[in-house]
Amino acid sequence: MNVKKLISIVAVAGIVIASILGTFVYFKAFTANTQFAQDEVFVYVPTDATYGQVKEILSPLVKDVDKFDFVATSRNYDTNVKSGKFLLKKNMTSFDIVRSLRLNVPVKVAFNNQETLGKLVQRLATQLEPDSLKLEVAFTNSPFLEENGLTEETALALFIPNTYEFYWNTPAEKIAQKLAKEYHVFWNNDRLAKAKEKGLTPIQVYTLASIVHKETAKVDERPTVAGVYLNRLQQDMPLQADPTVIFAIKKRSGDFDQEIKRVFYNDLRIQSPYNTYINKGLPPGPIAMPDVSAIDAVLNADNHDYIYFCANPDKPGYHVFASSYEAHQVNAKKYADWVSKLGINR
Template sequence: MKLRRIIGIVSLVVITGATIYGYLIYKDIFSANTAFPEREVAVYIPSRATYNEVEEIVKPYIEDMERFRMVAEKKSYTGNVKSGKFILRSGMNSNDIINSLRQPVPVNVSFNNQETLYEAAGRLAQQLEPDSLALLKSFTDKTFLQENGFTEDNVLSMFVPNTYEFFWDTPADNVREKLAKEYRKFWTPERKAKAEALGLTPLQVSALASIVHKETVKADERPRVAGVYLNRLEKGMKLEADPTVIYAIKKQTGDYDQVIKRVLYKDLTIDSPYNTYKYAGLPPGPIAMPDISAIDAVLNPEKHNYIYFCASVTNIGYHEFAVTAAQHEVNRQKYVAWVNKLGIKR
């Protein structure tokens, strides 16, 4: 009887101990272990990060790092770290957190209005892991440019402003390839046919669209502006577009941040292939990243006989259009008087 009693007591102690231990383990694994007031937070784990680096990254959001570490070890996460963007939600337990750190989520990447490839790379670098230098190197790779029919002057055409889905840790070359794929997808047979009907290649359309984009922010006016430039090209006239002169000045000085509101006569002599007052035809590449409305404006221009246009002083943001030089001179003098009244000298 005594032996049975002893065995019973020992068994009870073991069972009780196991129960307590199991409860503690359960608590460590399944009790809430977050320490942030927001509904959710995003954490970014770099490529080739170690587990210790992960701990430093998630530490601000974890209530008990010992509990987190214990679960990470039990789930073999410490030797299988994944890179990318991850979402942690308030109230998650350690098990949930580790599971989330194994499931990277995509990021929505957007860009528009960048004037240079350098600015475009910088914009992407703000949203993805690769830095701007890595992206620039990838975008200007000679083999890539040659195989895709680009040059360093016109590769900005590949950036069709939109929102794209990437994983945050996508390598620079993969970012480049996806943008190139999206560019080819954008140029549908219908768009290519419209470009061909105008006697332009898709790259030339992008160059002209960038000028239209810079000339007017009014999407409803862009087809009319595009029609003016297409009329000039058809007549063999120089484009004489002020935005190309502004771009030439910025490119020559290396200062793309300068604000130039007024083009002066002396500016028209700048020796640059982007100066369409000096050189006939289209510039070597886009002077900015044209948005889709500007591209489609070139592909679907308004049919008219206008050759000239000038900023309107009565309908701000829009332009006055003219067929003859005499009509244009009247509009131009109104504009000159207006900017002089405002004291705009540059």
């Protein structure tokens, strides 16, 4: 056999082998390898997860784990696992899957109307990797509170209801730092100036806003309600806010899930620093997480001479306001009679 013929045979054999190898690689890497019906699914890879754990997570979603394994090892993913939230699409190839497992998808985190810090961390823990205990520790450790001028009683004031963007696997400490940064952005020069004009700190504004928020769900009425409470503070009157009594009852029992529709006379005597019937001034901290409209209602409160208000039976959800105790008594009796007819009890 001459040399030219040998070279030809080797070349042909090489082409055949390359073709077979190419077909093998194509089959392994570039054919559809998912088995879920949805158009998209998200995969969550925990912090410090091993490659073996990733394969377990993917096993219900991938048709052929061996095909995925072939591509993952050839692209060094098996030794460089990334944690986070990742998007997989229907009919992705193994190559696509490995590439997607390197693209951490941000999470839109939303919270509002949380009544306590405990409720807030539970809410956040359903959206992010850190559990509620890690989050609570991050939000209440002494250096963090001191750095932001907070105490355990006022810690909730740090959190401004909104939608924020995080990576799912963001550590609890970094979540706390980012939310603290957003807090300081929210309290811009304009809001700080308005708070100072009313003789209040941002935390005091937030605390009063939490009462206003609980008093009325009607955004257009909140500046009027806020004005009433500011008038009482200026006249050194007790705030006498029913929502603070309800909070005191819940705090004493430890049950913040109970629903209290009506405050009775005996409730007004509950011994608690949060009871604004027996204590003048603001309570030690927020009684809930107010939304931004309630915070701005305090900062932009109506200027009036109202001192009293009670629910308006003729306009559900709203209140009637009075400048004198005598006028308030007339309004209060009308409301009490209406409630009694409805048979509302706690």
